[in-house]
Amino acid sequence: MRSSTRVRYSVDVRCRIPFLVALTLCAAAPQLSAQTYEAAKPRKHFVTVSLESIYTEPLHFADHPLADLVGKPVASTQEQEFEYRTRDDATLINVIEFSRRQVAVGVSLFPFGMNTGPALMLRGSYQPLPRIEVEFTGPAPFSRYLLTDAHALDLGVGVIVADRSPGWGLGSHAFLAGGIGKVSTEQLGDGGRYFAEGGGGLSVGPFGVELGVKFAWNMLDQPVPHKFLTIPIGLRGTLTF
Secondary structure: OHHHHHHHHHHHHHHHHHHHHHHHHHHHHHHHHHHHOOOOOOOOEEEEEEEEEEEEEEEOOHHHHHHHHHOOOEEEOOOOOOOEEEOOOOOEEEEEEEOOEEEEEEEEEEEEEEOEEEEEEEEEEEEEOOOEEEEEEOOOOOOEEEEOOOEEEEEEEEEEEEEOOOOOOEEEEEEEEEEEEEEEOOOOOOEEEEEEEEEEEEEEOOEEEEEEEEEEEEEEOOOOOEEEEEEEEEEEEEEEO
8 A cells, every 4th residue: 555655646746747847937938038029229329410411591581681771671573683672663672692502510419318209409500601692773771782701600409309229220300499599700790690490310320311491580780780581401411429
């Protein structure tokens, strides 16, 4: 009888061991799977430098700067020689040049880092302003307005919302910012401006491309106080680290 009992006990133990081993492996499997397939997170980035090709559009050009310069309301015409005239038809205005293409450089700082989600952005940029040459025929404070060497230094603050990927994965972002700037010229002295801009882009690793639009009010005091609105549309190449 004792021998039979020992045999049954030995058989029961042998049957339970594989069952316990299988149960232990099943319990550990989810933890092993989670450790194996945990997605890598992108590291934080703190600086972006950019080189930008700009195409600038004027807006409300008859009101600013033309009406500011002649001191009268100005309207556009259908004539080929003169594009604008004062509304009393006393002065004809010919816009000889408004250059639209410029090249700018910029730096964006992310004080708390940027990888995924929203982040604080501090941005500075340096860009030339369009060359503007205008002739006046008729009563006007001066016969010609010339702005050929103006450039702007801008400082702004904004928010960027990013979805960057680790390594060389494809990422994207969008941003919105606003700020103030200084306009510098040798011909007409210095002035100021304020702006708002927004845009977005794609990135692969540290390299990216970005499309941005800026609305800027530019203000100068010479030869008379005047302002003009520019809308530079920029395509930027970026390097982020």
